[in-house]
Amino acid sequence: MNDVLIDIKNLVVEFDGERILNGLDLQIRDKEFVTFLGPSGCGKTTTLRSIGGFIEPQEGDIFFDGKRINDLPPYKRAVNTVFQRYALFPHLNVYENVAFGLKVKKLPEREVKNRVGEMLEMVGLRGYERRGVSQLSGGQQQRVAIARALVNYPRVLLLDEPLGALDLKLRKEMQTELKRYQQQMEITFIYVTHDQEEALTMSDRVVVMKDGEIQQIGSPQDIYNEPINAFVADFIGESNIIDGIMLHDYLVEFAGAKFDCVDKDFGEMTRVDVVVRPEDIKVVPSGEGKLTGVVESVLFKGVHYEIMVDAHGYRWKIHSTLPQEVGSFIGMTVRPEDIQIMHRMEEE
Numbered sequence: 001m002n003d004v005l006i007d008i009k010n011l012v013v014e015f016d017g018e019r020i021l022n023g024l025d026l027q028i029r030d031k032e033f034v035t036f037l038g039p040s041g042c043g044k045t046t047t048l049r050s051i052g053g054f055i056e057p058q059e060g061d062i063f064f065d066g067k068r069i070n071d072l073p074p075y076k077r078a079v080n081t082v083f084q085r086y087a088l089f090p091h092l093n094v095y096e097n098v099a100f101g102l103k104v105k106k107l108p109e110r111e112v113k114n115r116v117g118e119m120l121e122m123v124g125l126r127g128y129e130r131r132g133v134s135q136l137s138g139g140q141q142q143r144v145a146i147a148r149a150l151v152n153y154p155r156v157l158l159l160d161e162p163l164g165a166l167d168l169k170l171r172k173e174m175q176t177e178l179k180r181y182q183q184q185m186e187i188t189f190i191y192v193t194h195d196q197e198e199a200l201t202m203s204d205r206v207v208v209m210k211d212g213e214i215q216q217i218g219s220p221q222d223i224y225n226e227p228i229n230a231f232v233a234d235f236i237g238e239s240n241i242i243d244g245i246m247l248h249d250y251l252v253e254f255a256g257a258k259f260d261c262v263d264k265d266f267g268e269m270t271r272v273d274v275v276v277r278p279e280d281i282k283v284v285p286s287g288e289g290k291l292t293g294v295v296e297s298v299l300f301k302g303v304h305y306e307i308m309v310d311a312h313g314y315r316w317k318i319h320s321t322l323p324q325e326v327g328s329f330i331g332m333t334v335r336p337e338d339i340q341i342m343h344r345m346e347e348e
Contacts, residue, residue, distance in 0.1 A: 005030040005065060005155065005188055006051060012059035013046050013212075020046045022212040023060070028190065030155075033182050035191040035199040038209035038235070044192045047209075048158050051190065052081050065155075080149035081158040084165060088133045088144055094120070095129035098148045105152075119147040122181065139170045143177075150181065156188045163198065175201045196236050200224060208232050229342050233275040240281075240316050244274035244341070252341055255312035257290040259334065263341040273342045278306070278319040280338035289331030291316075295324045 004027045011024040021043045028034050036044035049055040051062060053074035061068050069077060080101075088097050098119055102112045120126050123143040133141055142162060149157055159178070163171045179202045182189045193199055199206045200220040208215045208223060208231075216228040227233035230241045244254035249264035254274045266272060286292055293311025300323075307318040309330065316332065324330055 003030045004028070006190075007063040007066075008047075008051075008060070009063070010060040011047070011050060011057050011062065013043075013050060013055060013057050020212050021050070021057070024212070024214065026207065026214065026217070028188060031186050031188055032204040033179065033189045033191065033202055034205050034207060035193060035203040036207050036209060037193060037196060037199040038215075039194060042209040043212040044194075044207075044209050045160055046212075048081075048160055048190060048192050051156070052079055052158050053077050054081075078155040079158060080152055080154040080156075081160065082142075082145050082149050082162045084161040088141060088148075090132075090134055092133070093129065094125060094131050094133060094136070094144055097133060097144055098151055100148065101152045115151050116147075119151045122150075122184065123147045123177070138165055139174065142166065142174065146178075146181065150185060150187075153185075154187065156190060157182075159189060159191045161192055161194075163193075163195075171198075178202060200236070206236075208235060210235075227275065227340065227342070230273040230275065233273075233340065233342070238278050238317060238319075240276045240278065240314070242274045242276070242314055244272045246270040246272045246341060250336075252339065255291055255314060257312075259290065259339055260336040261339040261341060262337050263339075266341060266343075271344050273344050275340040275342060276334055276338060278317040279304070280334060281316065281318045281320075282333045282335075283307070283318060283320055283322065283324065284331040284333055286329040286331050289333040291332040292329060293332065295326050295328050295330060298323050298326055 006028040008024055008026040011021050013021040024047060036047055038044050046055060050057055053072060062070055095116055098116045099112050102115060123146055125140065125143055133144060163174050166174060175198055203220055205217060206220055206223045207217050210231055216223060216232050223236050227236060233239045234241060242254045244252050246252050246266040248268045250261055252259055252261050252274060291311050293309040293316060296308045296310050299306040304319045304321055305323045307320055307324050309316040309318060
């Protein structure tokens with residue numbers, strides 16, 4: 001059974017002669033939570049708005065359930081959008097905001113009432129029906145915007161950085177809530193963010209973008225543990241990225257030492273990027289590890305210490321539950337399976 005709901009083929013979008021999307025190909029499955037992740041200007045919001053019908057591509061096609069929808073206006077697509085600025089109607093109360101789309105469709109009042117009640121229950125705003133939206137907190141306003149979008153039972157919900165205006169604690173709560181809504185309603189969520197933690201927390205699949213092109217698509221675990229290049233490794237979580245030479249299969253040289261690794265098929269004496277996550281470096285007494293360096297700084301981060309070490313011409317970042325003394329010499333070891341080898345990125 002083909003469960004592809006949205007099929008994007010060779011999508012090209014240009015603004016004022018500048019290419020924003022460069023021949024994008026992407027398939028999104030029914031009922032999955034997909035997140036577009038990348039830095040500002042990478043094309044993630046443009047992709048979202050193209051799916052929603054707010055941007056007309058110069059080239060390429062968008063298919064929805066097998067039908068080409070390039071020429072379909074937004075209101076005729078089975079898609080609703082939640083923006084970062086919630087775009088609520090300030091003169092309407094909570095109930096009227098959520099009911100607005102249903103009333104435009106001229107649904108019977110009883111069905112409107114039932115659906116609005118169901119949505120307010122789900123987003124935790126039962127009892128707020130008569131409250132003016134200006135009396136609500138940012139988090140409550142965001143829940144109203146989500147309820148208003150979901151009350152139409154769209155096949156797809158597009159979310160453009162909807163948590164950006166919330167404080168950290170509320171943002172984390174809403175990440176959990178959004179995933180719950182998506183699973184409860186069994187609809188496709190397409191989410192845009194530049195926050196890698198959000199992407200890893202909520203998504204079934206993450207689409208990492210850069211300069212209008214997709215760098216990698218995969219589960220959060222795949223993207224984090226097996227990044228395809230140094231850009232993805234650096235953008236998803238924190239990484240030490242070091243110049244290395246793949247001597248031959250399973251042996252790499254970097255920072256003046258040779259290390260066993262689990263990678264192969266890079267050829268012999270090949271220049272590569274070596275990626276080591278800060279949490280994968282073990283601190284040992286000076287002289288015991290293959291690498292030795294001097295501690296430059298130590299920051300307490302709550303669950304771990306962030307230790308910066310000057311070693312072999314690089315500034316290494318280490319995450320450890322044990323602090324180190326600034327100015328002291330330490331040794332560092334890395335297990336073979338924690339060394340990630342990737343093809344050298346082209347110089348920008």
